Structure formats: C-alpha cells, structure tokens
Amino acid sequence: MAKKMLEVNQLTTKYITRQGEDVYSVDHVSLDIEEGKSLGIAGESGCGKSTLALSLMGYYFPPLHYTSGSIVVDGKDITGLDPDVVRKTVLGTDIAYIPQAAMNALNPTRKVGKFIEDVIKAHELPMDKKQIREMAEQRFARLGLPVEALDKYSVELSGGMRQRVVIAVSTILNPKVLIADEPSSALDVTSQKMVIKMMKDMLASGLVKSMIFITHELPLLYNVTDDIMVMYAGQIVERGSAHEMVFDPVHPYSRGLMRSILVPEEGTRDVKLTAIPGTPPNLKHPPAGCRFAERCRYATNACRYNAMPILEFAPGRTYRCGHSVEHLREVYASEDEE
Amino acid sequence: MSKGTKKYFKKKIIWFLITLVVAVLLNFFLPRLMRGPGTPMRFDPDIINAVNEKYGYSRGVGVTEQEGKTYIDADQWNVYYEQEGKALGKYKDRNDVSIIALVNKNISSEAMKTDEGLRAWCASYDAIEKDLGRDGGMLGELWHFIEHIFDGTFGKSTSTTRYPNTVASIISEGIVWTICLQIPAILLGWILGNVLGAVAAYKRKFWDKAVMPASLFISAIPAFGSAVILLVIFGVNLKWFPVNRAYDTGMIPAFTWKFISNVLWHYQLPFWSIVLIAIGGQAVGMRSMSIYELNADYVKYSRFLGIKDGKIVRYVFRNAMLPQVTGLAMSIGTSIGGALVAETIFSYPGLGMKMYTAISENDYNTVSGTALIITIMVLIAAFLLDIIYAFIDPRVKAAQFD
Amino acid sequence: MKTKNETGILKDSVPVGQKTDAQMQDDRESVSFGSNRNKDFSKEPLCLSGKGVTRVFHTGKVTTVAVDHVNFEFHKGELISIVGESGSGKTTLSKMLLGLLEPTEGEIFFHGQPRDISSGAKKREYWKGIQAIFQDPFSSYNQFHKIDAVLDDCINMRGGKNLSKEERFNMKVEACGFVNLKYAELTNKYPFELSGGQMQRLMIARIFLLKPEILLADEPTSMIDACSRATILDMLLKLRDETGMTVIFITHDIGLAYYISDSVYIMEHGKFVECGKPDKVMLTPEAPYTKRLISDVPKIHEPWDLSTVG
Structure with a gap:
C-alpha cells in the first residue's frame, strides 16, 4: 500500500461570528490521500469546502478556530504545534495552498522573484539571494513559465499567466500536499486547460506529492482527480473514485449534483436535470439528524432526528445516509426508467 | 524610457505648465483687483x-x-x-x-x-x-x-520701509523660515497621520475608537482654529511657549546655542499647529486604505505560504502608504494654506507673515511675488510627488503607462 | 414499518406523508422542456434580427472592432445562446441588442422592421418589450427599495397602474408562487435580506410580471451552483413556454448553451464563426475556433486531451 501523505481524523473547526456564535463549518471531517494521488472536493457554495481547505493547513486565525481532530502530514501530526512552528515548518513545505482568488493573490507592489525570496526566507532555509534566484529560474523553466515573469509585478501578467505563477510560487518548496481552491474558475477554457495540465504534470513528476482540488465544476473535477468527495453543510456525505462518483453516486445529494452536469457531449440534451429545492441549513443551528433531510425527497422522520454516521459500504467508498445502498440504488434505477 | 512613460511625462508636464501660467496670471490680477484708484495728486x-x-x-x-x-x-x-x-x-x-x-x-x-x-x-x-x-x-x-x-527679482517692493529693495529680498528673508517650519511639519504630520491610521486599522479596538473620531474632529477644524487653540492653551494659559515671533526681540541671529535654543522654543507652537492639521486628514485616509489592504487576497495568501505577520504588515502598510503619496500631493496646497495662517497668528517671520504685512501695506508687488513663489513651490512638490508615485507604485505604472 | 439493519441505521422506505416546506414549494424535480424542445423555430415570425451589425470603439488612436459585421435571426419563442470567451465582443453585442449602444454600421431589425430608437420615447417603447437579467443579482436591485416596491414597479410598467390593491396583491402572489417563493415571507423585506438564490428567483418573478417579448440573460447562472441552476433554467423554460418570449443567453458555459438552446452562435473576435442547431455546432463543429473551444472543455464520456495545450 502506498504511503499516506495526508490523514485527517475527525477534524472540526468553527467560525466565531461577531455576535459570538459558533458556526461549525467543518464538522468531524476525516479523509486521507496517498502519495501521488489527488482528491477532489465538490459541493454547493457555502457547504464548507473552502473552510475545509483553510482548516487543513493547521494554521488558524480569527474568525476561524480549531476545535478538535487531527491532521497528519506524512506521518507528522501538525495539530497542536505552536503556530510559529506551523508557519515555518508546515506551510509551504508540508502543505501549500492555492487560493480561490488567485488573480489578486500576489502582492501588487512586489515583484514575483522578490516574493519568492520572501517565501524562502520565511522558512529560514540556508540559501542566499543568488541561490534562490537560480532555484526560481529553474523551477519556472521546468514548468514552462517565462523566466522574465520573475522580474515582473503581478499586474504586468495576464490572467492565465498570473494563475500559473501563483501555482509555481505555492509549490516552490515541493509540498507534500497541495490544496487548490477553485484555481481555474475565473479563467476561460483555454487558460483553464493550461493550468490543469500544469498541476497534473506537477503531481505526476512528484514536485507535488499529493493534491486536494476544490471546485464546483464537476466535469473538471472528474477529469482532474482520482477520488471525489462530496461535502454538504460542513460534513462529508460521500466519497469514491471519480468515475464511481459521477456514474454511480449513492447519496441523494451527490446524485443531484451529478445529474446537474452539463457538457457538450452527445446525450447531454436528453438528460433530465434534477433540481434540488431549498437551501442548505443554517450551521448556527444544524439539524439533529441528516443535514440534507430538509431537501431530500427520500427523507423519513428517522432521517430527520437520528444523527447520521458516515459508513464504508465498499472499499474506498463511504456515504452518510439513513437508507441502505441497495435501497437507494433500487429507487434510482426505477426513477431512471421513467 | 517606454512610449507609455514618455506620454505620461508629457501629459504631466503640460498640465504643470498650464497650471503655472494660470497661477502667474491669478497671482498678478487678484491682488490688483483690490487696488482702487486713489485721489489724483494735482501737484504740477x-x-x-x-x-x-x-x-x-x-x-x-x-x-x-x-x-x-x-x-x-x-x-x-x-x-x-x-x-x-x-x-x-x-x-x-x-x-x-x-x-x-x-x-x-x-x-x-x-x-x-x-x-x-x-x-x-x-x-x-x-x-x-x-x-x-x-x-x-x-x-x-x-x-x-x-x-x-x-530675472528673479519679482520687481520692487512698494512698501515705504522697503522700497527700492526687490521683492526677492523680502522672499529670501521669509522663505527659510517658511521652509524650515512647513516642510518638517507637513512631513511629520503626514507620517504621524499615516502611522496612526495604520495602527487604527490594524489594532482596531481602542485605537480605532479613540483615534479616528479625534482625527476626524481635528481634520474638520479650520487651520486657524488649531493654531488659536494651541496659542490659548500653551501660550497664554500655561505660558510654556512664546506666542509670537521666531526668536526673542533684541536677539541677534547667530550660530550660538543660546540663539538656536531660543528659535526652537519659539518654533513649537506654530510647528505643532501645522502638524495637527496634517495628521487629521492623513490618518482618516490611511485608515481606510489599510483596512482595504488588510482584507486583500494577497494577505491571506502570503499568510498561508508561511510568511511572517511582521512582513505581511509591512506589505500592507507599504501598499496603503503609496496612494497616500498622492494624498500628500493633493493636500500640500491646503496644508500650506493652513500653515500660512499659522504663521500670521504666531507672527512667524515666514512668507505667510510677509504676505500678510504686504497686504496691509498695499504692497501688491510683494503680495504677488510671495503668493507666486508659494504657488510654484506647491506645484513643483505636487508635480514631483506625482512623478515619484507613478514610479514607486507598479499598480499606477501599469494603469498609466499603457 | 421501521426496521434496524445491521449497521444500526434506521431504515424507512416509505417517505412520511408530511412534507417539508421545501417540498411543498417544489414538487417538480427535474427540468421540463415543455413542447418547444427541438421545435423548428425558423418558421416562427422573426423577432430580432441583424444584418452586418458592427460596433467600433475609438480610444485615442486605437480603433477596436468589438463586433464585426454579424448577421443573426432570432425567432419568436426561440432560445438562443451566444457563446464566447472574455473579449469576444458578446457584451458589446448584448448592449446593442438592448438598445444601450447603437451599431456603427449595419442594422438591427425588430419584427422585421428596422429598429428605431432615435428618440427617448421610442427607446422607452422598445425597452418595454425587452428585459435583461445579469449575473450578479445583487447589483440589479435598488438596495433601498423594498421587494414589494420592486414588484409594484413591474406591474406599473405593464400598465397596471390603475389596478386595485387586491388585484396587485394577487399578481404579486402569483409571480412569487411561480418561482417558488412565498410572497408573505418577502413582503416588507429589502433585497439584501435575501439569499443569492432567492434573489435570482425574484429576478425571474419580475420577468414573470413584465412578460417581455425578449429576455436577454447575461451569464444568469454563473454565480449560482449547479443544483440551483437547474431550478432557474426550469423556470425560464416554463416562462418561455407560457409567454412565447424569445430568450437570448449570453454565456461562456458551453455545456449549458448546448443543453438549453434552440440555436447557438459562437463568437470570436467580434464575429460569429459558427451558428446553428446545438447538436450540429457542438457535436460536429466545423470552425477551427469552435473545435478548439469544444475540445478545451472537460467532458465526462470523452477523454479530455491535455496534450493539445498552448
């Protein structure tokens, strides 16, 4: 069995609102990724996927707070470490992050090369300016980025280039886990493809040892990651391989998501788009039972009042639902016949 | 120099020259509009x-x-x-x-x-x-x-005590005092204002609640207001500082400690009244700039790359401070205006005081000359700041030079 | 009825009769296309068409041709998608269609007649028949007007100024009901108190009241999630069936355009490089640009070829 790069156990984090209320937007999340693998996280906006990305780094600042659970990166538990130790030895080296708004992720008044210098220096690595420059140049050349970009400010780069530069900067220290939060949603399809190719190449060549990819674009996720995990209201509701999740989703919410995929392919026009009525619950007062029950057409009273654990029903496949897998599949099959 | 840069310069220089011509004409005509015809003297x-x-x-x-x-x-x-x-x-x-x-x-x-x-x-x-x-x-x-x-003389003064001395000689008496008073005061006010604004934005809580209303209050006081308040409190009531002149009467300017300390003592009230005016306006602007920058995406990103908070705070303040350079360029005119008022209130022998005296003596040449030299100084300062700003802030560079 | 299975989870195969609010609001589960799916619209009367429509912008010495001699024919009741990447000129074209910009060359026809919006009165007359919805629902509302006022405005615009209070109330309830919103919950609220999804729905309720001949939707679903997207699309399609309005989608989402449209126009550098039925354009593209665009979109049944990048 391949080495586990990231193991997250029952991680719970919360936001404390200005009114002092606790909002548990990541609730007992467990996940793991093996070396060389990628995991996709899907879900509606507000389901907690971006918060999960931030929570996984073990570095918290208000309004986000750590509550419980553990994060183990390549055998090292990073929860409970001193924040400055996390900053110096985990961020950028163990876990790197590509933010949602990568267009504005670079300091507008700092040249790319200088910023890389700041990153290296923040980790107190024994390198002088010349060595850092050499390393940056080599890395840019390897990733197919123009070396001149190092002497430019972010405003001087085009959107797609800026995005790829951010990825190059994030991964400059060869992180064990790369967390990418919607890295390509602001780009047009051609730039998106270039960004994705670059990220896949980095994973394949081992520059990055594993990857978490967050997006609401399911066709993209399907093509990028090995596994897909669906989040709903701060919890994981289902996990499986990308292929299984797209073609054989078990959880009613995952099924709703997967049935909303629209791609320019034969057959798409015949698909019946499924609308999921309603909105996700308010996490200030989460429902006692299944969090999706309010919107679920198969929900029973038991669903609404009994806490719902997550269960493994096949190797590598977990789900969180009050109905059995067989039952759900039967229902789906009869629906598809209609 | 790129084409865009040249164009930018050309534009800025043309604007500078146009403003200069308008300033010369205004400085000539405005004082003379006050001049009514006198009784003709029929003495032939x-x-x-x-x-x-x-x-x-x-x-x-x-x-x-x-x-x-x-x-x-x-x-x-x-x-x-x-x-x-x-x-x-x-x-x-x-x-x-x-x-x-x-x-x-x-x-x-x-x-x-x-x-x-x-x-x-x-x-x-x-x-x-x-x-x-x-x-x-x-x-x-x-x-x-x-x-x-x-020819640099600005004509001759028509004051009975000065004629036929040139206006330039009057300016040269006052300009040193003005420069020594105003440049440090405006700069210090700018720096303090920015630091206060930045701290208020970063620390929030007490700083924000106490400093910001105070700054708003101060920036709303007219220039003469703060001067008079300082004069009454520290000059008249507490008697800590002298209320007028640059040094005691009877002292002869010399490079001695006694003279210099006397000058510094006289310097305090006008200096701080100008600083106070400058602080108020800058702090308010800097606070909102800093809050905006602190919420910028690059702050979060830099944090998650492991960059130290101290370094990030430096990024933020630099980025918030840069636009304040134009703030300085824009406020320099008003600051100097306020500073001239402060000079008159404290009878400080700078250009403001000279101008005030000239007005009361119907000395139009001196009024025009001093006003013009102040205008030129303000224009040059604003022009230079504008140019400098465009070069130190890549955001403007990208926007302006393309 | 209830039995515990081995895992200890309560199993209950019969849904309890009591429905939640969400279910009561929405019993339609999937998008229904109505009778107009795959209909041949070319026999329908022309609604909006254009010949050689061009828009040139001058900034300093630089001349940009944003829209370059485009021809189009939009029929009554048809759903058209204009697909293009950023900078393709689709926003400029949509502004011309809305009558916010005049073409520098060429002509736009309304009901087959040259469109005349030369005077303010004629413009307002034209605008009665055409409505737009935008991607950011927040920017479309006056934040200081209550939702009642927003809907009342729509009724007034349709000449309902003299209606009684009760009639207006009924109209508003009906409009909100159409988009599965409860009027009672919205009344006396301000737009910023609504969620993004509610706001999008309210926007459609507005269209429902206004019943325009033409609806121009500029990236209407790019800010909402895939699940809510289906709901919005469903409502738009239903509205189209009921009122026979022409819907123009401006979008960069190729999958969406393929799924929903009756005809598709692909735009590149201000020109229509390809147009026609979605099956033809998307599945057997001819123009090199369309081919590239389609191949750059990730799909789920065909492999996504990353080697063709840049």
Whole structure:
C-alpha cells in the first residue's frame, strides 16, 4: 500500500461570528490521500469546502478556530504545534495552498522573484539571494513559465499567466500536499486547460506529492482527480473514485449534483436535470439528524432526528445516509426508467 | 524610457505648465483687483500757475482763495486744473496710493510750498512709477511683472520701509523660515497621520475608537482654529511657549546655542499647529486604505505560504502608504494654506507673515511675488510627488503607462 | 414499518406523508422542456434580427472592432445562446441588442422592421418589450427599495397602474408562487435580506410580471451552483413556454448553451464563426475556433486531451 501523505481524523473547526456564535463549518471531517494521488472536493457554495481547505493547513486565525481532530502530514501530526512552528515548518513545505482568488493573490507592489525570496526566507532555509534566484529560474523553466515573469509585478501578467505563477510560487518548496481552491474558475477554457495540465504534470513528476482540488465544476473535477468527495453543510456525505462518483453516486445529494452536469457531449440534451429545492441549513443551528433531510425527497422522520454516521459500504467508498445502498440504488434505477 | 512613460511625462508636464501660467496670471490680477484708484495728486507747478493766472487765483494748492474773498470749491478747481493741464499737454493722473506714499516719505510738506518742491515731487512720482513699470497701464505692469519673474527679482517692493529693495529680498528673508517650519511639519504630520491610521486599522479596538473620531474632529477644524487653540492653551494659559515671533526681540541671529535654543522654543507652537492639521486628514485616509489592504487576497495568501505577520504588515502598510503619496500631493496646497495662517497668528517671520504685512501695506508687488513663489513651490512638490508615485507604485505604472 | 439493519441505521422506505416546506414549494424535480424542445423555430415570425451589425470603439488612436459585421435571426419563442470567451465582443453585442449602444454600421431589425430608437420615447417603447437579467443579482436591485416596491414597479410598467390593491396583491402572489417563493415571507423585506438564490428567483418573478417579448440573460447562472441552476433554467423554460418570449443567453458555459438552446452562435473576435442547431455546432463543429473551444472543455464520456495545450 502506498504511503499516506495526508490523514485527517475527525477534524472540526468553527467560525466565531461577531455576535459570538459558533458556526461549525467543518464538522468531524476525516479523509486521507496517498502519495501521488489527488482528491477532489465538490459541493454547493457555502457547504464548507473552502473552510475545509483553510482548516487543513493547521494554521488558524480569527474568525476561524480549531476545535478538535487531527491532521497528519506524512506521518507528522501538525495539530497542536505552536503556530510559529506551523508557519515555518508546515506551510509551504508540508502543505501549500492555492487560493480561490488567485488573480489578486500576489502582492501588487512586489515583484514575483522578490516574493519568492520572501517565501524562502520565511522558512529560514540556508540559501542566499543568488541561490534562490537560480532555484526560481529553474523551477519556472521546468514548468514552462517565462523566466522574465520573475522580474515582473503581478499586474504586468495576464490572467492565465498570473494563475500559473501563483501555482509555481505555492509549490516552490515541493509540498507534500497541495490544496487548490477553485484555481481555474475565473479563467476561460483555454487558460483553464493550461493550468490543469500544469498541476497534473506537477503531481505526476512528484514536485507535488499529493493534491486536494476544490471546485464546483464537476466535469473538471472528474477529469482532474482520482477520488471525489462530496461535502454538504460542513460534513462529508460521500466519497469514491471519480468515475464511481459521477456514474454511480449513492447519496441523494451527490446524485443531484451529478445529474446537474452539463457538457457538450452527445446525450447531454436528453438528460433530465434534477433540481434540488431549498437551501442548505443554517450551521448556527444544524439539524439533529441528516443535514440534507430538509431537501431530500427520500427523507423519513428517522432521517430527520437520528444523527447520521458516515459508513464504508465498499472499499474506498463511504456515504452518510439513513437508507441502505441497495435501497437507494433500487429507487434510482426505477426513477431512471421513467 | 517606454512610449507609455514618455506620454505620461508629457501629459504631466503640460498640465504643470498650464497650471503655472494660470497661477502667474491669478497671482498678478487678484491682488490688483483690490487696488482702487486713489485721489489724483494735482501737484504740477506749471499747471497750477496756469490755472492761477487764467482764473486769477492766488498761489496755493488745491483749494485757493479768490481775490475779493470768495472761495471756489475744490471740484471746480480740479476741473480747471484738468483743462489747463490738457491744454499744456502735461496733465497726468498721479493717483497710485503706494507711489504717493513713497514720494511723500522723501519730500517734506515744507518743501512742497515752493515750485521746486512740487516739481521735485512730480519728478519723483514719475521716476518711481517708471521704476515700478506702472507707466504703461495694466498690461505694461503685467509685462513688467513677468519680466521680473524671469530675472528673479519679482520687481520692487512698494512698501515705504522697503522700497527700492526687490521683492526677492523680502522672499529670501521669509522663505527659510517658511521652509524650515512647513516642510518638517507637513512631513511629520503626514507620517504621524499615516502611522496612526495604520495602527487604527490594524489594532482596531481602542485605537480605532479613540483615534479616528479625534482625527476626524481635528481634520474638520479650520487651520486657524488649531493654531488659536494651541496659542490659548500653551501660550497664554500655561505660558510654556512664546506666542509670537521666531526668536526673542533684541536677539541677534547667530550660530550660538543660546540663539538656536531660543528659535526652537519659539518654533513649537506654530510647528505643532501645522502638524495637527496634517495628521487629521492623513490618518482618516490611511485608515481606510489599510483596512482595504488588510482584507486583500494577497494577505491571506502570503499568510498561508508561511510568511511572517511582521512582513505581511509591512506589505500592507507599504501598499496603503503609496496612494497616500498622492494624498500628500493633493493636500500640500491646503496644508500650506493652513500653515500660512499659522504663521500670521504666531507672527512667524515666514512668507505667510510677509504676505500678510504686504497686504496691509498695499504692497501688491510683494503680495504677488510671495503668493507666486508659494504657488510654484506647491506645484513643483505636487508635480514631483506625482512623478515619484507613478514610479514607486507598479499598480499606477501599469494603469498609466499603457 | 421501521426496521434496524445491521449497521444500526434506521431504515424507512416509505417517505412520511408530511412534507417539508421545501417540498411543498417544489414538487417538480427535474427540468421540463415543455413542447418547444427541438421545435423548428425558423418558421416562427422573426423577432430580432441583424444584418452586418458592427460596433467600433475609438480610444485615442486605437480603433477596436468589438463586433464585426454579424448577421443573426432570432425567432419568436426561440432560445438562443451566444457563446464566447472574455473579449469576444458578446457584451458589446448584448448592449446593442438592448438598445444601450447603437451599431456603427449595419442594422438591427425588430419584427422585421428596422429598429428605431432615435428618440427617448421610442427607446422607452422598445425597452418595454425587452428585459435583461445579469449575473450578479445583487447589483440589479435598488438596495433601498423594498421587494414589494420592486414588484409594484413591474406591474406599473405593464400598465397596471390603475389596478386595485387586491388585484396587485394577487399578481404579486402569483409571480412569487411561480418561482417558488412565498410572497408573505418577502413582503416588507429589502433585497439584501435575501439569499443569492432567492434573489435570482425574484429576478425571474419580475420577468414573470413584465412578460417581455425578449429576455436577454447575461451569464444568469454563473454565480449560482449547479443544483440551483437547474431550478432557474426550469423556470425560464416554463416562462418561455407560457409567454412565447424569445430568450437570448449570453454565456461562456458551453455545456449549458448546448443543453438549453434552440440555436447557438459562437463568437470570436467580434464575429460569429459558427451558428446553428446545438447538436450540429457542438457535436460536429466545423470552425477551427469552435473545435478548439469544444475540445478545451472537460467532458465526462470523452477523454479530455491535455496534450493539445498552448
């Protein structure tokens, strides 16, 4: 069995609102990724996927707070470490992050090369300016980025280039886990493809040892990651391989998501788009039972009042639902016949 | 230099020149609009004699006794004077108040009782009028003004105590005081304002709640207000600092500790009143800039790359501070205006005080000259700051130069 | 009825009769296309068409041709997608369609007649028949107007000024009902108190009241999630069926355009490089640009070829 790069156990984090209320937007999340693998996280906006990305780094600042659970990166538990130790030895080296708004992720008044210098220096690595420059140049050349970009400010780069530069900067220290939060949603399809190719190449060549990819674009996720995990209201509701999740989703919410995929392919026009009525619950007062029950057409009273654990029903496949897998599949099959 | 850069420069320089020309014209005309015509002085002995002979008046000036004890009123006499003067081809309106004052200073009323005295008066008036370039009407005077801008003298002062010293000499007396007072004060105010604004944005809580209303309050006080408040509290009531002048009367400027310490002591009140004005405006702007920058995406990103908070705070303040450079450029005009007021209130011998004195003495050349030099200084400062800003802030560079 | 299975989870195969609010609001589960799916619209009367429509912008010495001699024919009741990447000129074209910009060359026809919006009165007349919805629902509302006022405005615009209070109330309830919103919950609220999804729905309720001939939707679903997207699309399609309005989608989402449209126009550098039925354009593209665009979109049945990048 391949080495586990990231193991997250029952991680719970919360936001404390200005009114002092606790909002548990990541609730007992467990996940793991093996070396060389990628995991996709899907879900509606507000389901907690971006918060999960931030929570996984073990570095918290208000309004986000750590509550419980553990994060183990390549055998090292990073929860409970001193924040400055996390900053110096985990961020950028163990876990790197590509933010949602990568267009504005670079300091507008700092040249790319200088910023890389700041990153290296923040980790107190024994390198002088010349060595850092050499390393940056080599890395840019390897990733197919123009070396001149190092002497430019972010405003001087085009959107797609800026995005790829951010990825190059994030991964400059060869992180064990790369967390990418919607890295390509602001780009047009051609730039998106270039960004994705670059990220896949980095994973394949081992520059990055594993990857978490967050997006609401399911066709993209399907093509990028090995596994897909669906989040709903701060919890994981289902996990499986990308292929299984797209073609054989078990959880009613995952099924709703997967049935909303629209791609320019034969057959798409015949698909019946499924609308999921309603909105996700308010996490200030989460429902006692299944969090999706309010919107679920198969929900029973038991669903609404009994806490719902997550269960493994096949190797590598977990789900969180009050109905059995067989039952759900039967229902789906009869629906598809209609 | 790229094409965009050149274009940017060209644009900035053209604007600078246009503003400069407008400033010269305004500085010339505005003070002179206040100048009303004075009473014409009818002192030409030749005309007086002609009037007397023709209408049989006895010797005298202006109001004259007629033989047979009847009096003619001055207006009638003036009409005769004008008629005869024109007939002789010698009539001239000698009505410029400041020139009259200058002439009267040199010729005693006793001397005026003789033809020679009167002739000397007229000759002196004409000479000074020519000297001041006022013999060719308003346009001639404008030309004279412009000519002397270029030779650097700014013309001559018409103050009775100063004439025939040049305006430049007055400016040179005041400019050192003004520069030494205002540049440090405005800069310190700018820096303190920015630091306060930044701290308020970063620390929030107490700082934000206490500093911001105070800054808003101060920035809303007119310039003379803060000067008067400081003067009353620290000068009049507490008597910590002297309330006027740059150094004690009777002291002779010298490079001695005694003199310098005295100057510094006098320096405090005007200095801090200017600092106070500058702080208020800058702090408010800097606070909102900093809050905006602190929420920028790059802050979060840098944090998650493991960059230290101290470094990130430096990024933020640098980025928030840069636009404040234009803030400084824009506020420098108002700051100097306020600073001039402070100078007058504390009788500080800078350009503001010189201008104030010149206005009360109808010394238009000096008013125009000092005003112009202040305008030029402000314009150059704003121009340089604009150029510097465009170079140090890549965000503007990208926006402006393309 | 209830039995515990081995895992200890309550199993209950019969849904309890009591429905939640969400279910009561929405019993339609999937998008219904109505009778107009795959209909041949070319026989329908022309609604909006254009010949050689061009828009040139001058900034300093630079001349940009944003829209370059495009021809189009939009029929009554048809759903058209204009697909293009950023900078393709689709926003400029949509502004011309809305009558916010005049073409520098060429002509736009309304009902087959040259469109005349030369005077303010004619413009307002034209705008009665055309409505737009934008991607950011927040920017479309006056934040200081209550939702009642927003809906009342729509009724007034349709000449309902003299209606009684009760009639207006009924109209508003009906409009909100159409988009599965409860009027009672919205009344007396301000737009910022609504969620993004509610706001999008309210926007459609507005369209429902206005019943325009033409609806121009500029990236209407790019800010909402895939699940809510289906709901919005469903409502738009239903509205189209009921009122026979022409819907123009401006989008960069190729999958969406393929799924929903009756005809598709692909735009590149201000020109229509390809147009026609979605099946033809998307499945057997001819123009090189369309081919590239389609191949750059990730799909789920065909492999996504990353080697063709840049």
